Amino acid sequence: xxxxxxxxxxxxxxxxxxxxxxxxxxxxxxxxxxxxxxxxxxxxxxxxxxxxxxxxxxxxxxxxxxxxxxxxxxxxxxxxxxxxxxxxxxxxxxxxxxxxxxxxxxxxxx
Amino acid sequence: xxxxxxxxxxxxxxxxxxxxxxxxxxxxxxxxxxxxxxxxxxxxxxxxxxxxxxxxxxxxxxxxxxxxxxxxxxxxxxxxxxxxxxxxxxxxxxxxxxxxxxxxxxxxxxxxxxx
Numbered sequence: 001x002x003x004x005x006x007x008x009x010x011x012x013x014x015x016x017x018x019x020x021x022x023x024x025x026x027x028x029x030x031x032x033x034x035x036x037x038x039x040x041x042x043x044x045x046x047x048x049x050x051x052x053x054x055x056x057x058x059x060x061x062x063x064x065x066x067x068x069x070x071x072x073x074x075x076x077x078x079x080x081x082x083x084x085x086x087x088x089x090x091x092x093x094x095x096x097x098x099x100x101x102x103x104x105x106x107x108x109x110x
Numbered sequence: 111x112x113x114x115x116x117x118x119x120x121x122x123x124x125x126x127x128x129x130x131x132x133x134x135x136x137x138x139x140x141x142x143x144x145x146x147x148x149x150x151x152x153x154x155x156x157x158x159x160x161x162x163x164x165x166x167x168x169x170x171x172x173x174x175x176x177x178x179x180x181x182x183x184x185x186x187x188x189x190x191x192x193x194x195x196x197x198x199x200x201x202x203x204x205x206x207x208x209x210x211x212x213x214x215x216x217x218x219x220x221x222x223x224x225x
Contacts, residue, residue, distance in 0.1 A: 004152065034213070036214075036216075042218050043114065043116075043215075043217045044202075044214070045215075045216065046213040049213070097155065098153075098214065100145075100152040100153040102150055102152045103147075
């Protein structure tokens with residue numbers, strides 16, 4: 001079946017630290033991959049996406065590369081800020097349905 | 111620009127009570143969805159709609175009902191609330207579905223507790 005597995009949280013980092021949130025997937029067909037972010041008190045919003053193997057999605061300093069050989073889509077940022085504190089969801093869409101990971105809570109401390 | 115609006119934000123129900131979670135979008139999207147998120151779990155699809163008058167079950171539809179009388183509104187009904195329905199509920203909408211879908215637009219969620 002289709003599923004997304006992402007690293008357990010919560011994650012706490014100091015400002016300007018390097019961030020990696022791991023995400024792996026199982027899917028039939030050729031999925032598109034996404035990272036969504038949920039800031040406190042808000043709904044999920046799209047952070048970045050990649051639609052085919054080796055594509056790199058990027059936005060707001062975050063990056064993720066679609067790795068078909070390792071079925072992964074890890075989220076990275078070189079220098080996190082306090083404003084990046086949020087919950088991050090990895091997701092895929094295949095066929096007619098989205099599949100979401102469990103979410104990883106990130107807290108960045110000054 | 112409002113986007114997707116959900117009400118209420120929080121609600122406590124007693125077992126057996128009923129309620130309706132409201133969802134409205136102002137983007138003229140055809141597709142609308144209801145998800146629930148339980149602690150430590152990903153979002154699970156409850157129901158979805160591909161347009162006014164058309165709804166279909168998702169992964170976890172039991173205990174819920176929906177209707178789609180207009181493009182804008184997609185209410186979710188709980189008829190006999192049970193503790194297993196304690197969760198955070200998200201409404202979402204999109205232009206299209208599946209691989210052609212650019213992204214989902216989400217509401218801010220409803221935190222429901224059934225005691």
